[in-house]
Amino acid sequence: MMLATEIEVKTLGNYAHKAIKKHLKKTLKWETSVKKDEDPEALHQMRVGMRRLRTAVSRFDLAVNLPEAANDKNIGKIGRRLGKLRDLDVLKETLERVYQPNLPTEEQEYLQKAFTALGKQRKDVLEDVQKTLKDERYKSIKTDLKDWLDKPIYKSIAEVQLREVIPDLLLPEISNFLLHPGWLVGSQVENAEFVVPTDLEAGEIDEILVNNNEVLHSLRKEAKRIRYQMELFTDLYGEPYAAFMADVKRIQEILGSMQDSVVLADWLDNVLKSDFANHLPTLADLFAQKRREMWQQWQPLQRRYLKSDNRRGLHLTILNLLG
Numbered sequence: 001m002m003l004a005t006e007i008e009v010k011t012l013g014n015y016a017h018k019a020i021k022k023h024l025k026k027t028l029k030w031e032t033s034v035k036k037d038e039d040p041e042a043l044h045q046m047r048v049g050m051r052r053l054r055t056a057v058s059r060f061d062l063a064v065n066l067p068e069a070a071n072d073k074n075i076g077k078i079g080r081r082l083g084k085l086r087d088l089d090v091l092k093e094t095l096e097r098v099y100q101p102n103l104p105t106e107e108q109e110y111l112q113k114a115f116t117a118l119g120k121q122r123k124d125v126l127e128d129v130q131k132t133l134k135d136e137r138y139k140s141i142k143t144d145l146k147d148w149l150d151k152p153i154y155k156s157i158a159e160v161q162l163r164e165v166i167p168d169l170l171l172p173e174i175s176n177f178l179l180h181p182g183w184l185v186g187s188q189v190e191n192a193e194f195v196v197p198t199d200l201e202a203g204e205i206d207e208i209l210v211n212n213n214e215v216l217h218s219l220r221k222e223a224k225r226i227r228y229q230m231e232l233f234t235d236l237y238g239e240p241y242a243a244f245m246a247d248v249k250r251i252q253e254i255l256g257s258m259q260d261s262v263v264l265a266d267w268l269d270n271v272l273k274s275d276f277a278n279h280l281p282t283l284a285d286l287f288a289q290k291r292r293e294m295w296q297q298w299q300p301l302q303r304r305y306l307k308s309d310n311r312r313g314l315h316l317t318i319l320n321l322l323g
Contacts, residue, residue: 013063040089052228092115095264174315183302220259
């Protein structure tokens with residue numbers, strides 16, 4: 001039996017089948033709990049499962065013939081609706097746990113207006129999620145994928161040995177990630193090499209972050225994308241690959257924390273119908289401090305991946321599969 005399993009996953013097609021089956025199963029595991037709104041963790045896990053399922057479907061599209069309903073676009077729509085609800089939960093948790101305890105009493109009281117608005121928003125978004133998980137699009141995705149897993153249909157390239165194509169799948173994605181303009185934010189070129197200043201004043205950091213918020217957010221999304229793609233192949237690589245994935249996860253978290261304060265500020269402006277900083281100045285200062293703290297944590301990673309030796313080492317890691 002072990003021998004049969006080892007042979008089974010050697011081709012691209014069968015590896016794709018394994019990945020789609022794994023992530024569909026993990027996604028559906030949390031469906032009932034999400035419908036009942038029983039546990040925020042269930043929502044988080046289902047959202048992640050849906051993202052990974054989408055990655056598997058899109059990444060292996062070259063090798064599998066999936067039913068029309070189970071396409072990247074449809075899965076993405078479901079994931080985004082789950083994401084809207086999850087984002088509200090994270091927003092509330094962040095305000096309550098990270099920021100509210102550090103506010104003066106009058107600001108804590110004023111913040112209750114925002115929590116009241118958030119509760120109303122969440123109720124509406126939850127109803128949309130519950131409706132989505134009952135509609136025909138979602139049912140078709142589930143049914144069609146289950147049917148396909150029972151009787152998979154492959155394209156010609158699916159018969160190719162897995163080891164022959166994994167570097168070709170990953171290296172273009174790695175190159176896009178490393179060439180993203182977000183890596184250059186705040187850097188300078190000296191003697192044909194990138195230099196990242198470490199002695200910037202708080203005001204200079206604030207200006208860099210304000211002027212480059214969109215490009216840094218874009219890099220964060222690219223990090224999340226490449227992380228999910230690389231996670232499809234973790235069992236084919238060793239420690240150097242795992243170390244790089246840990247860096248990508250950290251990059252995603254750091255840039256995500258920067259973006260979270262921007263999202264929180266915009267949301268507060270919207271629900272309070274004014275510049276939130278006029279009513280919550282301490283909170284505005286805490287947001288700025290958080291962004292600067294994340295910037296300091298970002299810079300060592302930025303310096304590491306602006307060095308050509310490290311980028312070259314990553315490419316070599318992708319080429320060197322186990323076994």
